[in-house]
Amino acid sequence: MALEYKYVDGIIEGFLIILPAMFANATPVIAKGKRPVDFRRNFIDGRRLLGDGKTWEGLAAGMLAGTLTGIILAVLTGNLILAYAGFIASAGAMLGDLAASFIKRRLGLSRGAPAPLLDQLNFYIGAVALLYLAGFKFTLWVFTLLAILSALLHIAANIIAHKTGLKNVPW
Ligand code: CTP
Ligand code: MG
Numbered sequence: 033m034a035l036e037y038k039y040v041d042g043i044i045e046g047f048l049i050i051l052p053a054m055f056a057n058a059t060p061v062i063a064k065g066k067r068p069v070d071f072r073r074n075f076i077d078g079r080r081l082l083g084d085g086k087t088w089e090g091l092a093a094g095m096l097a098g099t100l101t102g103i104i105l106a107v108l109t110g111n112l113i114l115a116y117a118g119f120i121a122s123a124g125a126m127l128g129d130l131a132a133s134f135i136k137r138r139l140g141l142s143r144g145a146p147a148p149l150l151d152q153l154n155f156y157i158g159a160v161a162l163l164y165l166a167g168f169k170f171t172l173w174v175f176t177l178l179a180i181l182s183a184l185l186h187i188a189a190n191i192i193a194h195k196t197g198l199k200n201v202p203w
Pocket of ligand 2: 144145151203
């Protein structure tokens with residue numbers, strides 16, 4: 033299987049590649065994790081590295097859900113590369129989410145405080161960045177369209193998580 037892919041310029045193709053990242057991103061909130069990824073350590077500014085909202089259980093649940101989504105898509109479409117892309121997209125989504133929390137803590141924002149755009153797009157930017165490094169390069173219009181779709185789905189998922197009591201805040 034060639035790891036050097038090509039430019040992803042179809043919206044369906046791009047959606048199938050990014051869908052595992054959406055599942056990876058939506059799952060951690062269900063995990064109710066207890067072990068913080070940063071082991072409760074502080075950064076040099078005296079604030080938490082990432083905070084209690086980023087847990088190992090959440091990471092594992094997200095990776096599992098996203099990777100499984102990729103495998104299912106690969107089986108359904110007969111395109112095995114979607115399983116590989118799904119794993120990469122999930123890992124990127126998790127890294128993007130951790131990076132956003134790191135940035136929020138540096139800005140002095142406490143866990144769960146809203147950070148518009150950063151909260152909605154961290155997983156997407158992380159997924160696209162890692163996919164890019166793996167050879168899956170989105171064209172600008174696919175990138176833009178999927179960014180809007182990702183943000184809208186993220187908002188919808190959080191409203192559902194809030195209404196079902198999984199989350200205290202709807203963002
Ligand atoms: N979560 C988790 N592990 C992760 C990501 C999320 O356990 N790696 C859970 C946490 O319970 C978190 C919830 O999912 O509170 C919602 O995730 P998110 O909105 O990303 O975290 P916040 O609590 O808003 O924290 P932050 O301010 O750092 O973004
Ligand atoms: Mg949040």
